[in-house]
Structure formats: structure tokens, C-alpha cells
Amino acid sequence: MAVVTALRPTRGGVAVDLDGVTWRTFAVAVVVEAGLGVGLELDRPRARALARARRRHRAEQVAVRALSRREHSRRSLDMRLERAGVGDTVRADVLQRAERGGLVDDQRFAEHRARQLAERGAGDLLIVDDLVRQGLDEAVARTAVSDLQTEAERASAIVERRGRSARTLRYLAARGFSDDSLEPLIADIGSGALR
Structure with a gap:
């Protein structure tokens, strides 16, 4: 040896x-x-311990680099580690340690991402869909959305900027705004006040 x-x-x-x-x-x-x-x-046991330590260190480096660039949900970080070739056991360990250390927090991620999308003009439906696609539970996504300015207020601000038109209505519908938020614009179009 x-x-x-x-x-x-x-x-x-x-x-x-x-x-x-x-x-x-x-x-x-x-x-x-x-x-x-x-x-x-x-010896063989120490060489195995060294190999395990190298794999875990590499996985931690991948996680830290990803988290230094932006906030991640547990699932999105898990997918990042999987793409980097990190094995299941090491991945689970690194994710658990990141959660314990407060580096990964799905609730915090949901609130941050929801705010970010709302500021970009997204409606509640689009925000919830995006958060669920990021691997968050729908209840967590809906809670994050409920903490935002109301969808009707956000829609109203967009209408102020873009003007009351059928084009604005299509824009809002494409951005995930619900029918309830769009109802005043729909009523204007239905009455012939807008084209």
C-alpha cells in the first residue's frame, strides 16, 4: 500500500x-x-473515502456556483446537479445541506420569482404556472401570488401605460391575466367603445 x-x-x-x-x-x-x-x-477504505469526499466537494462547488448567480428552488438545483453528472446519493446530501444552511428555500424562491414576474407584467395564471414548472408545490405558488399587488391593480397599471384597446386586452390575456381582471376591458370592447 x-x-x-x-x-x-x-x-x-x-x-x-x-x-x-x-x-x-x-x-x-x-x-x-x-x-x-x-x-x-x-488503503482501500481511505481511497473510497477520498473519492466520496471529492464527489461531494465537486457537487457542492456546482451548487454554490449556481446559487451565486441566482436563487434556485430545490428542484431546479437538483436538476442542475443532475445535469452536472452528480449521483443520486451525493445530490440528495448536497441538497439537504443547502436547505439546512438556508441556501435553498422554496418559499423564499417562490416569493422572489413571483415578484420578479409581476414586475415584468405577468398575470397570476402565468406566475403560478411558472412556479409549478420550477418544481414548487401549487399551494406554495398560490401563497406567493397572494402576497403580490392584486392582479386587477397590475392589469390597470398596464392599461394605463398601453392604453385601452383590444390590443392591450390580447397582451394581458397572453401574459396570464385572468378573465376577472380583464372584464372591464372586455366590457368596453363588447359595448363597441374599443376596437
């Missing part, structure tokens, strides 16, 4: 020497988790 003869700090982590020859460089967290130390044999 090869013996760890040196652990040297490097710019990229820790260089591991086996039997006096530089073998590989690992992240500090990987070396610590695997329990590597000078004078220890790199």
Missing part, C-alpha cells in the same frame, strides 16, 4: 505525496473529510 509522505499547501489546495512522489492536489475540505494524514496508508 502507498503511504502518504507529505501534505503540502498549494494555491489550488493540498498536494498529496505518496511514497515520496507528488501524486495529486485536492481541496483542503476533501483532504480533511477523507482523513488523510502524513504516515497513513492509502
